[in-house]
Amino acid sequence: MKTIVQKKLYHVDSRGYYGSFGGAFIPEMLYSKIEELRENYLSIIAEPSFQKEYNDLLHNYVGRPTPLYRANRLSTKYKTNIFLKREDLCHTGAHKVNNTIGQILMAKKLGKKRVVAETGAGQHGVATATVCALMNIECIIYMGEIDIERQAPNVARMKMLGAEVRPATSGSRTLKDATNEAMRHWITNCAGTHYIIGSVVGPHPCPDMVARFQSIISEEIRWQLKVQTGKETPDYVVACVGGGSNAAGAFYHFLDDEDVKLVAVEAAGQGISSGYSAATTVLGKPGVLHGSHTILMQTADGQVMEPSSISAGLDYPGIGPQHAYLFDSGRGTFMSATDDEAIQAAFELTRFEGIIPALESSHALAVLGKLSASEHDNVIVNLSGRGDKDMATYMKYIY
Structure with a gap:
């Protein structure tokens, strides 16, 4: 049978x-x-x-579609084909x-x-x-x-x-x-x-x-990638995750394409074991947060733990329930980046491609060297926001 x-x-x-x-x-x-x-x-x-x-x-107001840009110098460094989905170019500066x-x-x-x-x-x-x-x-x-x-x-x-x-x-x-x-x-x-x-x-x-409204991101990626490469499904889609709306939008139209690796990057703060982190899937367990059953960082008696990240947008003790299921089912690969790794990635993108990313997006960029991508693979990084708002933080590392 x-x-x-x-x-x-x-x-x-x-x-x-x-x-x-x-x-x-x-x-x-x-x-x-x-x-x-x-x-x-x-x-x-x-x-x-x-x-x-x-x-x-x-x-006509937001400025969509946002470009899918092949980052040539980053691609050369990491020996793969890296494309940036430029949500930083949306009106207001983010997805x-x-x-x-x-x-x-x-x-x-x-x-x-x-x-x-x-x-x-x-x-x-x-x-x-x-x-x-x-x-x-x-x-x-x-x-x-x-x-x-x-x-x-x-x-x-x-x-x-x-x-x-x-x-x-x-x-x-x-x-x-x-x-x-x-x-x-x-x-x-x-x-x-x-x-x-x-x-x-x-x-x-x-x-x-929220995921439906953000799904325009992956809808555009599919046809934009096909125009540029002849193939509408990438090998990797990488996005940062706090609650996870930009990642949900970037993943949405690839969820059922099992060959597409969905990579979610959380904020490890000062280090996963430092006590100052927001790496929910490593440190958390199932529970209820803000009205849904999900995975969240909590103490032994169920109290919500305080998260920590250099990035205000990732400074959250849980993840959305869909991301919790992607983690639990194994459909998504969850990684993390520390504050220092995110800063380094932000400066690398800025000086390689002339694009200043938001600190949130920098966490996604920080794992490019940790992927097992080949020279023939197409890697999409969702650049969820621009770095204007984070200049005060970046300036501390310039002087």
């Missing part, structure tokens, strides 16, 4: 799960808002009028705007008059403030007190765009705490408020909704 092997499904199922990860673990006060999203998001996204406006804004454009249109369809969001590195905050200004919608951004200090240029941009920036002063005063505050605000101000979550985290349907 022939054994039938059922193919693994890497997208969300009808219950809101990726394998055993996902779901919606939420307080009763938030139930109606999550149900409103769950019942409507797929039909709204599928509406021809939504698609027309979304795609028009991506093209985040792909999601905020989609979500602000979702908010309008649902009749919302106010938006709340969280931000770490400030790129999601800027992208949210940008679309709120575009659509004339009130905007409140929660940001960790420490991140407000180390990402001052983005704070100024948010305020110039008309957003109210509220500091998160509890815990580590970084991304985790900003997310806590944004969710509390959403719970207590449900009526008329839409939460534009910035990553593939949170209760279902948030991770799937």
